[in-house]
Amino acid sequence: MGAGEVLRRADWQIIAGEVQSTYSEHFAQYSYTKYPAQDYQRFKQTFSAFEPDVELDLALLWKWGHWGKTNYPGKQGALITEISALWGEYLKWVGVLADAPSPKDTFHWWSERLGRLRYITSAFLTHLIHPRDVPIIDQHNFRAMNHFLRVHQPKKKPSDWSDIAHLKRFLTEATTKLQYSESDFDKYLMMYGRALKPHKPKTSSKEHA
Incomplete structure (x- = not known):
C-alpha cells in the first residue's frame, strides 16, 4: 500500500479527536532550551x-x-x-x-x-x-505518524527518501485539516511519538539468575 493510499484512507475525524485530547500535554513537553x-x-x-x-x-x-x-x-x-x-x-x-x-x-x-x-x-x-520541502524526520515523529494512520506493521525507524516524502505529505494534510502550524504540529508529533515508544519491561535479579 502506497503512502498516498494510506493518507486517503485515514480517518481524520478520529485523528482530530486524539490530537485534540493529547496536544496540550505533549506539546508542552517540547524544550526550547534544548532546541532554541x-x-x-x-x-x-x-x-x-x-x-x-x-x-x-x-x-x-x-x-x-x-x-x-x-x-x-x-x-x-x-x-x-x-x-x-x-x-x-x-x-x-x-x-x-x-x-x-x-x-x-x-x-x-x-x-x-x-x-x-x-x-x-x-x-x-x-x-x-530545503526547509520548505523537507521536514525534520526521526523515529519519534515517524512513529507518531504511523500510529495516527493506523499503519499495519510499520517500520520501526525511517530509512529512505520515501519515508521523508510520506511524512511531508502527512504534515501538509494534517495541518490543513487540523488547523495547526506545521512547525508546532511537528513538535507535538515528536513528543507524542516519544511517549508511544514501547518500553522494555524491567527484569528482576531473579530473572537473570
Whole structure:
C-alpha cells in the first residue's frame, strides 16, 4: 500500500479527536532550551542560502540534543569534522548544476557519502538546505505518524527518501485539516511519538539468575 493510499484512507475525524485530547500535554513537553528556536531559524537561513561558512557544529549539536554541551560523544565530534569537509564538496557539486538541486538529489548526495547508518543526519542536512520541502524526520515523529494512520506493521525507524516524502505529505494534510502550524504540529508529533515508544519491561535479579 502506497503512502498516498494510506493518507486517503485515514480517518481524520478520529485523528482530530486524539490530537485534540493529547496536544496540550505533549506539546508542552517540547524544550526550547534544548532546541532554541532562534538559532534553528538561523541555521535554516544560512544552509538554504548555500553559504560557505555555516555553523555545522552548532546545527548538528542542536539536532542531536547536545545544545550547550561540550562533553558530547567523540564519534559525533568526528562526524562533525567529516561533514564540515563535505560541505565544501557539496557546494562545488551545487555550483556545476544547471539548476538548484532538488531535495531528493540533496538527500541522496549526503546519503551516498555518510552511509545508511547516518540516515537521520543526512535527512536533517537536507531539511536545513530545503526547509520548505523537507521536514525534520526521526523515529519519534515517524512513529507518531504511523500510529495516527493506523499503519499495519510499520517500520520501526525511517530509512529512505520515501519515508521523508510520506511524512511531508502527512504534515501538509494534517495541518490543513487540523488547523495547526506545521512547525508546532511537528513538535507535538515528536513528543507524542516519544511517549508511544514501547518500553522494555524491567527484569528482576531473579530473572537473570
